[in-house]
Amino acid sequence: MQDNIIRTEYSEIMQKSYIDYAMSVIIARALPDVRDGLKPVQRRTLYDMYELGIRYDRPYRKCARIVGDTMGKYHPHGDSSIYEALVVMAQEFKKGLPLVDGHGNFGSIEGDGAAAMRYTEARLEKITQEVYLQDMDKDVVDFVPNFDETEREPAVLPVRIPNLLVNGADGIAVGMATSIPPHNLGEVLDGVIAYMKDNRITTEGLMKYIKGPDFPTGGIVVNKDELLQIYETGSGKIRIRGKVEIEKGKAGKILLVITEIPYTMIGANIGKFLNDVASLVETKKTTDIIDISNQSSKEGIRIVIELRKGADAENLMNMLYKKTRLEDTFGTNMLAVADGRPEILSLRQIIEYHVDFQFEVATRKYQTLLAKEQEKKEVQEGLMKACDVIDLIIEILRGSKNQKQVKDCLIQGITEGIRFKSKASERAAKKLAFTERQATAILEMRLYKLIGLEIEALLKEHEITLANIARYEDILNNYDSMANVIIKELTAVKKEYGRPRRTAVENAAEAVYEEKKIEETEVVFLMDRFGYTKTIDKATYERNRETADGESKYLFTCMNTDKVCIFTDKGRMHSVKVQEVPYGRFRDKGTPVDNLSNYDSTQERILYAGSLESVKASSLMFITKTGMIKQVAGEEFDVSKRTIAATKLSGEDELLFVGMSDPMEYVVLQSVNGYFLKFLKEEVPYKKKTAIGVRGMRLGEKDALEEAYLLENRSEYTIVYKEKEVTLNKLKLAKRDTKGTKIRV
Structure with a gap:
């Protein structure tokens, strides 16, 4: 057999394969369907439990059995x-409405993992069985291989x-x-009913019923207007705060008691919060906190922060909101699979899709029920008609040789081969016209069916x-009748499973924390090549000067009340308060600058870092790859902003160099193609930070700047360019915006 070789571009195959893979992950793995609000793995697990008969009123079954069956089948x-x-479907602190009733260790709100599946057991919750899986036998949804x-x-x-909103x-x-x-189940159902009564209702109208998110951990949403x-x-972004109550402790001490936490804090972030509060004490951000203890239990969250006598509790509370995750943001992106494709949906669209789905399910349900009743009606009418001619039917039965003869006679009036007592009976038999279903019935x-009763x-x-x-025909043919049926069912669900709202929704003023003035002192800032930062005192630096100079990429002296300015190749400046940089021993590793600012080491590269006071006292030179x-x-x-645009960049241009220009006299630009241009610093004009600048070097086609240097006149500066030493000070002095001299190697 001759091989059929298909030649194609490797890039095209990779592109198509990756797109196929991406769509498979999007549709069949990661995103929920807007109709039932479930991901495929959740839907399959619940259906498998339903198939196995693990109902809410039956014994628990091992999770290992459920998982194995689900994996093997679906x-x-x-x-x-x-x-x-x-x-996750069994954890009350993660789901507004748990769908699985877990028995055993299913983890905790503090981040403890669940026990292995061989130790835990589960069964369906009552609501799951009655609201999520009901009517599966009535052809209400499509089944696929x-x-x-x-x-x-x-x-x-x-x-x-x-479910997409509720859970x-x-x-x-x-x-x-x-x-x-x-969201809250009762509120969401009220919103659905309001939409069904008036499908022109706006999102604002729906929010009269659905006030906002309702997190299982409670808390307070503080940006209601947004x-x-x-x-x-x-x-x-939804801003949420934990709920803090002020209580009186022993000996006149004040207790800040956290009884509800932001939804984003569940898991390991509770431990991180405790560490952050301890860090505030260690770094002397506050001296009013004496002790912190986590007294949480099955009854709920209770984190107690003990303050010294006379402390300003309100100010400390605001500090916790500002400095820790006690106030956090929940990034909302309501993306779901709708009509087979991923789509970001508004609140109204989610409800609209849900209502359309409910009408589709109800239509299929009542079509199935109607068909069954019509079959029943056909049989009943046949039996009633048979009662009227029962003597004739008995005569046909006694005179027939087999069941087929009887059926043919009952359905088509065929009397051949049947013995009748009289011609009158035979004529009557020929007039019979029962249906197939009636004849079978x-x-x-x-015989007892012939009794009068x-x-x-x-x-x-x-x-x-x-x-x-x-x-059923009225429901199927009348929109209002079907709507009333659905509304009645939703009202019953709300009555049985609704619960009060846990999360408060309000407009709260931004937390304002008045920091106590710290004693001003001089420190040494160090940042290594990996971006880890710390500050140490001058005496410590002097003792470790050689090591510090060798390990640090950026090192300078500044005041602890100053700021550090960090300039990146994307034209941004990130600022960090020196006070926020960890202060301690020389051998401490420090903290990544990513954690202290908006700088993202995966997206940008640091070109220069210096204290704000030194930057203010000088001028900065900006040079881009295209020669601006x-x-x-x-x-x-x-x-005051933590991140600003330090310069304007055109197109795909990037910053190549940022440095202090005041003590320097010359600028040297080096291009990729080996051109060097040296000119006086005075030729570079002063511009606003919002300006692009002027052309520093005339570059050839496909050429770009590779390096830039600022030189003092009195010191020599030698570099190695392609294994050849080049003394920059000895380069021929030229004018800005010229081509420069090519170095031959």
């Missing part, structure tokens, strides 16, 4: 992801509430992520069947 992506999904086409699984569960969602796909906060914009666009009918019961049952058919150059007065960088 989700062949490893047991850890299935068990993790099962655990599983991964190996040996089983069938539901494409979506017939969830009767907007929220989080997941990271390829190039996108979803983060939806949980919620409308978040719910209209589907993305934004007649043949299966027992049984016939009366059949007539009453027929009346009920006709009433059901009329009701300017000087900027240092006073322009004395700003």
Whole structure:
């Protein structure tokens, strides 16, 4: 057989394969479906528990059995992801509405992990069975083949509430992520009912019912006025605070008691919060905190911070909001799979998709019920008709040789081969015209059904069947009737499973913390090549001068009340208060500058760092890769913002060099193609930080600046360029905006 070789671009295959992989992760793994608000692994786990009969009123089953069955039948992506999904669905502190009833160690709010699946047990919650999995036998959702086409699984569960809002969602796909906060069940159902009564209702109208997120950990949402914009666009930042109460302790001491925490603090962040408070004491940010203890239990959160007598509790509370994660932001991005593709949805769109889905489920349910009642009606009418001619039917049965003869006679009136007592009976038999289903029911009918009372019961049952058919047809043909049925079901769900709101929603003023004036002293700032920063006192530096100079990329003396200015290749300046930089021993590793500022070491590179006072006292030279150059007065960088644009860049240009220009006399620019240009610093004009600058060197096509130097006249500066020593001071002096001299190697 001849091989058929297909030639194609490797890049095209990689692109197509990656897109296929990305879409698989997005649709089939990481993002929830807007209809049932579940990711595939959650949906498959719940359906498997339903199939195994692990109901809320039956014994618990080992989680290992559930996980193994789910993995073998529906989700062949490893047991850890299935068990993790099962655990999260059972954790009350993560889900507004737990869907699984866990028995055993399912972890804690403080970040303790669940026990191994062989030790824990689970079963469905009552609400899961009654609201998420009800009517699965009524053809309400489509079933699709599983991964190996040996089983069938539901494409979506017939969830009767907007689970995407009630339980929220989080997941990271390829190039996108979803983060939806949980909401109060009763409020969400009120919003759905309001939409069904008036589908022109706006997001603002819906928010009269849905006040905002309702986190299982409580807390306070403090940016109420911003919620409308978040719910209209589907993305934004929700600011949440923990709830703090002031109590009186022993000997006149004051206690700050944290009873509710931000949703973002659950897990390891509670321990980090305790460490952050301890760090505030260690770094002398406050001397009013005596002790901190975590007294949390199964009854709830209780973190107690003991203050010294006479401390300003309100000011300390504001310090905790400003300096720790007691106030945090929940980044909202309401991304879900809608109509088979990922889409960022507004609050109104989520409810709209949900209501459309409910009508689809209800339509399929009542179509199934109607079909069953119509079948029942057909059988009942056949039996009633058979009662009227029962003697003839008995005669046909006695005169027939087999069941087929009887059926043919009952359905088509065929009498050949049947012995009748009289010609009149045969003529009557030829007029029979029962349906297939009626004939089968007649043949299966027992003799006791001929009792008078049984016939009366059949007539009453027929009346009920006709009433059901009329009701189902009304529901299917009348929008208002179906809407009323759905609203009645939602009202019943709210009545049984609704609970009071846990999270308060309000507009709160930004926490203002008045820092106590610290004693001004001189320190030495050190930053190594990995971006780890620290400050030490001058005496310590003098004792370790040689080591410090060798290990540090940036090292300078400054006051502890000063700021550090960090300039990057993206044209930004990040500032850090010296007081926020860890102060301690020389051998301490320090803290990454990423953690102290908005600087991101994965996106930008530091070109220069210096104290604000030294920057203000000098001028800075900015040089870009495309050869643009300017000087900027240092006073322009004395700003309150933590991050600013230090210079303007055009197109894809990047900063190549930032440095103090005041003590220098010459500028040397070196291009990739080996051109060197030396000119006087005075030729570089002063510009505002918002200006691009002027051209420093005329570059050839496909050439760019590679290095830049500032030189003093009295000191020699030699570099090695392609294994050849070049003394920069001896280069020929030229004019700015010229091509320069090419160095031959």
